[in-house]
Amino acid sequence: MGSLEQRLIGLFRRLFRSTITGYLTLLFGLASLGLVFGYASASMYGVEHGINLIAYWHIPLALVGGVALTVTFAGCVLFLVTGTRFWEQLAHASGEIGFIFATLTLVTGSAWGRVIWNTWWDWSDIRLVTFLFVWFIYAGYLLIYSSAGGSGRVSRLASVYGVVGFITVPISYASTRLWTTRLHAPSIGNPDAEAAISASVLLVSLVAFLLLYVYLLGSRVRLHALTTRVSELKNRSQTETYKSTEAN
Template structure:
């Protein structure tokens, strides 16, 4: 492990040990709830309905979910290059959170779409279909990684899968600009967008979910490292017990 890598990992560990991200997530989360229910308009796409308020969490969940899967990709690449277990732990922890955020994105999007577009799901919508594909890809990554206890070979296989599978993420997020969107027309940089989302409220919600991700990521990575140390102690104890038994 090089000096730069050690310093980078040490920086990450200091960040993950800090409780600041948790406090910021809690504070901005409470502010987000207050703004969504007390300030934001529930009128979107020509429909006045309370379900529209779910957009202020649906959109940040999708964005932070994409960020989490990008971190997984970076962690997989770094693990394959360096073989350092920290990057493997970071990739898997972020992959778990990205998968959870992707699941919540699909659930909240379906609930929102049921009212706005009168359908839970539409197979002709390119964003829905590509995002579901991303969900299946990362479900596969987590399934493969669950067998990583078998050794480094499985860990490397999961990392290769995480690198290759990442191609689906940018395709999904760019899908509405690459192909004609039936339901999810681009709202950013699109003057004809019908959704009237308050940028200020959306930003607060985005910050809240982003810091929640950082807090959960740190907790999960620390748990990974603790589990690794315990497993190493168990293995060492078994070896010492075996040698002691041979000596007798």
């Protein structure tokens, strides 16, 4: 392991052990709740309805979910290049969280769309369809990884899958600008957007979900490391017991 890689892994581990992230997650989470229910307008797309407030969590879930899947991609690449187990564990942990965030994005988006667009789902909308592809791709990644059972070959296969499957993520996030979409018109940098979303409230919610992601990622990576350590001790104990039996 190179010195640069050692320093980078050490930086990640210090970040994941820090208690500051947890406190900041709680602080910004409470701020997001207070601003959404106490300040943000419930009027969007010409519709006055409380369901519009879900936008302040739906959008951050989608954005931070994309960040999580990007970290999975980077972790898979680094594991394939270096063979260091930490990157594999980071990729898998981030993939789990990204998949959860993607699932919540689909659920909250469907609930929001049912009121605003009068439909739970529209197969003609390119953003919805491409994001569903992302969901299936990473469900496959988690299934392949879970079948590894400590096998290096299967772990590398899961990492290759994580690298190749990542192409669906930028395609989905850029789809509203690459193709004409029925429901999801670009809102950032688009003066004709109909959604009247408070940028300040959205930013606080985005930071809250980003901090939540980092906190959950740290917890999951530490659990991965603990599980690996326990497995190593168990295997060592079994080996020593076998050698002792052979000697007797």
